[in-house]
Amino acid sequence: MAVLEKSNLNYLSSLSTGNSLEALISAPLTAISKANAMMLSGQAQFILDFCFRNNGDSYSPVLIKMEYTKDGEKSYFHLPLLTILPLNNLAVDKVDVNFCVEVTSTTTHVPSNPVRGNPAKSKVLRKKTRLGAKLAPKENGKYKDNPSKNGISVAIEAKQIPLARGITTLIDVYSKNIITSEE
């Protein structure tokens, strides 16, 4: 996560000089998505390495022994290690990115590729606006310029993703098939 790729460095340098608004907003989300993917692939490898035994052509779950006491009688059951690990904690819990941008340029253009239908009408509808923007600098924790006056305030919030369906199914199946024994 801490390793900056060339694209990240380009992004950082563009913050002060200006870039398209889409790029400014999407870059932190892309970085978060990449970090999440790294964590999830690490988690998948962890599950294979520690929660399963490799039997050559198949995997079998590593079992742990649990005990439960009821009415003074002690019984035991085996449970796959996978079912007791707090696995979903490896995903990004919550990300709150707040920044203000200063719009540096506005350009409008009509894409050159041909469209079907009324050309005059579609020309108006196809008109695209591109906003050039850079981060609005902060001074003493406050934005130098009033963002509502000449800039845009951007707040991005991303929340935790649920566990992969395969893992959830595995845990569910294992949990529903607990068989107790005397030893």
Added chain:
Amino acid sequence: MNTTSIIACPACGNPISFDIYGLLAGKRFCCSHCSAALALSSESYGVVGNTMQKFEALKASAGR
């Protein structure tokens, strides 16, 4: 950070919430329906403790 998991009570099927660090500390978790007490067997402390250490290391490396 939430480290709570849920397991079905082996006696009555009622969900029991438990914390893995609590299990490793020797804590018992009771079923609210039938009062069965759930704990980690002494034979499994090693494997669960070792796995949790690796798990914490993985989380720490992901956070760097």
